[in-house]
Amino acid sequence: MGFMDKIRGAFGRPPAKEVAKKRLQLILKYDRAGLPPNAIEAVKEAILNALKEFPFIDVDGVNIHIPESDTDGKIEIEVPVKNN
Amino acid sequence: MADKVICITSGKGGVGKSTITANVATALAMKGYRVCAIDADIGLRNLDLVLGLENRIVYDLVHVVEGVVPPEKALVKDKRTKNLFLLPAAQTKDKSAVKPEDLVRVVEELRDKFDFIFIDSPAGIEEGFKTAVAPADTVIVVANPEMASIRDADRVIGLCEAMQKSEPKLVINKIDPKKVARGDMLDVDDVVQILSLELIGVVPEDKNMVAYINRGEPAVLFPESPAGKAMRNIAERLLGKEVPFMELKVQEGFLDKLKKLFGSE
Numbered sequence: 001m002g003f004m005d006k007i008r009g010a011f012g013r014p015p016a017k018e019v020a021k022k023r024l025q026l027i028l029k030y031d032r033a034g035l036p037p038n039a040i041e042a043v044k045e046a047i048l049n050a051l052k053e054f055p056f057i058d059v060d061g062v063n064i065h066i067p068e069s070d071t072d073g074k075i076e077i078e079v080p081v082k083n084n
Numbered sequence: 085m086a087d088k089v090i091c092i093t094s095g096k097g098g099v100g101k102s103t104i105t106a107n108v109a110t111a112l113a114m115k116g117y118r119v120c121a122i123d124a125d126i127g128l129r130n131l132d133l134v135l136g137l138e139n140r141i142v143y144d145l146v147h148v149v150e151g152v153v154p155p156e157k158a159l160v161k162d163k164r165t166k167n168l169f170l171l172p173a174a175q176t177k178d179k180s181a182v183k184p185e186d187l188v189r190v191v192e193e194l195r196d197k198f199d200f201i202f203i204d205s206p207a208g209i210e211e212g213f214k215t216a217v218a219p220a221d222t223v224i225v226v227a228n229p230e231m232a233s234i235r236d237a238d239r240v241i242g243l244c245e246a247m248q249k250s251e252p253k254l255v256i257n258k259i260d261p262k263k264v265a266r267g268d269m270l271d272v273d274d275v276v277q278i279l280s281l282e283l284i285g286v287v288p289e290d291k292n293m294v295a296y297i298n299r300g301e302p303a304v305l306f307p308e309s310p311a312g313k314a315m316r317n318i319a320e321r322l323l324g325k326e327v328p329f330m331e332l333k334v335q336e337g338f339l340d341k342l343k344k345l346f347g348s349e
Contacts, residue, residue, distance in 0.1 A: 015266075020274075024231060028234075031238060
């Protein structure tokens with residue numbers, strides 16, 4: 001890790017190229033499937049609403065993303081369970 | 085050689101389609117192949133500028149399509165490189181002047197006279213793009229390592245698939261090793277992974293490119309040009325040779341050299 005990366009890391013901002021890659025992977029998923037831009041948000045909202053009924057689920061930690069090795073057109077949804 | 089007719093396209097404008105077309109065509113002609121470069125950007129011609137042939141044009145592609153002259157008569161012979169010919173676009177007509185079946189017919193007439201025929205596609209994904217791609221055996225998609233270009237490239241790839249073309253090959257143009265090293269710019273691997281195409285060229289940003297174009301002299305003519313070398317490599321790969329991709333080196337500034345000298349790296 002270079003000096004500049006360390007400085008950036010200290011401010012908690014990931015490199016711009018990582019941001020670009022993540023954004024593009026999501027954008028292309030939408031474009032290829034012909035989905036409206038808010039499709040995932042709508043799905044997310046519906047899922048969050050459904051999950052709120054279960055107190056053992058950490059709703060704030062729900063994460064919707066494209067897997068790193070993205071070849072099969074999947075979107076992953078992580079649903080964390082609360083630790084007591 | 086199965087892949088004789090090659091369309092260079094991109095979706096987004098300004099990514100370097102004409103530069104890649106002119107240079108790869110020149111590189112192949114320098115090796116002795118007979119090469120024709122067709123400018124399919126009707127109304128916005130500029131392939132002639134990159135080759136420095138703008139004042140030698142008499143007839144253009146629309147004249148050929150309208151039957152005013154046969155294709156051979158409209159070809160402009162390159163002034164430096166033997167075996168290289170330009171079929172210019174019309175500057176005053178619009179894109180609807182040449183339909184896909186028209187360009188297919190023109191290319192068929194030229195096919196036996198050349199080893200390679202390049203078609204420089206207009207930007208966009210409308211009729212002009214579809215016309216340019218129609219006669220192609222192979223499509224090369226040019227993308228810059230930036231968001232809009234990659235998104236547009238992906239659209240083009242999808243359209244090629246819908247037109248039942250074989251999977252396009254990818255050229256990444258204007259990559260800046262310094263910005264990549266800083267983590268600001270997408271790297272070659274990132275772009276390949278996002279678009280999942282076979283890579284056929286990586287052309288680095290070259291500070292002299294503007295001057296080459298201003299002089300109408302393709303960069304491949306200059307051994308010292310990194311971009312020129314990268315585009316000569318594309319020509320080699322089109323000939324089926326396995327050429328390793330150039331290592332993208334960060335150009336060292338004076339301070340970097342000084343640091344190295346005192347061993348502080």
